[in-house]
Amino acid sequence: MYNLVYRSIAKTLNATQINEILNTSRDFNFKHDITGCLIYHDGMFIQYLEGEAEVVLTLFERIKVDKRHHEVKLLSEGNIYSREFDTWSMEFLSDEIPNEAFEYMKLMVGSRGEDEEMYVIPNPTTKKFWLAAKNLLNSLEQRA
Numbered sequence: 671m672y673n674l675v676y677r678s679i680a681k682t683l684n685a686t687q688i689n690e691i692l693n694t695s696r697d698f699n700f701k702h703d704i705t706g707c708l709i710y711h712d713g714m715f716i717q718y719l720e721g722e723a724e725v726v727l728t729l730f731e732r733i734k735v736d737k738r739h740h741e742v743k744l745l746s747e748g749n750i751y752s753r754e755f756d757t758w759s760m761e762f763l764s765d766e767i768p769n770e771a772f773e774y775m776k777l778m779v780g781s782r783g784e785d786e787e788m789y790v791i792p793n794p795t796t797k798k799f800w801l802a803a804k805n806l807l808n809s810l811e812q813r814a
């Protein structure tokens with residue numbers, strides 16, 4: 671099992687266009703045993719992908735050339751023992767979700783012009799960050 675995290679700058683996208691990305695992703699990822707989470711914040715995407723290395727890397731090559739974002743930068747990658755997002759083909763968190771916990775997530779994600787060196791800990795390159803995302807998503811699900 672393998673995972674990677676990248677950050678990119680999004681083109682100006684409306685809700686329909688975001689939904690298109692999510693629909694394609696959920697469909698493909700489900701069929702190819704890829705799970706993960708996509709965060710949209712301050713015009714940036716941060717995506718966590720996990721699955722078989724070859725499958726994830728092939729997908730990442732496609733994502734990198736997608737015209738809906740640019741400046742795709744790999745933040746971390748590596749082998750993992752087990753999945754973080756075992757039941758999620760592609761979860762989604764964005765600025766539009768009013769939630770106090772997301773305020774903390776935003777702080778951890780950083781802003782657009784910021785270098786990774788400026789990141790606070792935990793940030794998207796750490797397991798702790800994605801565990802926080804997972805907890806946030808679980809709490810949103812329980813409330814719904």
Ligand SMILES: Cc1cc2nc3c(=O)[nH]c(=O)nc-3n(C[C@H](O)[C@H](O)[C@H](O)COP(=O)(O)O)c2cc1C
Nearest residue numbers: 691694695696698699715717732733736738739760
């Ligand atoms: C930010 C972002 C994240 C994406 N994540 C995924 C993903 O997890 N899975 C996926 O199949 N496609 C994802 N896509 C879409 C792919 O880039 C690509 O459009 C899709 O795989 C279809 O590829 P094709 O047009 O070559 O058939 C993402 C696109 C963007 C902009």
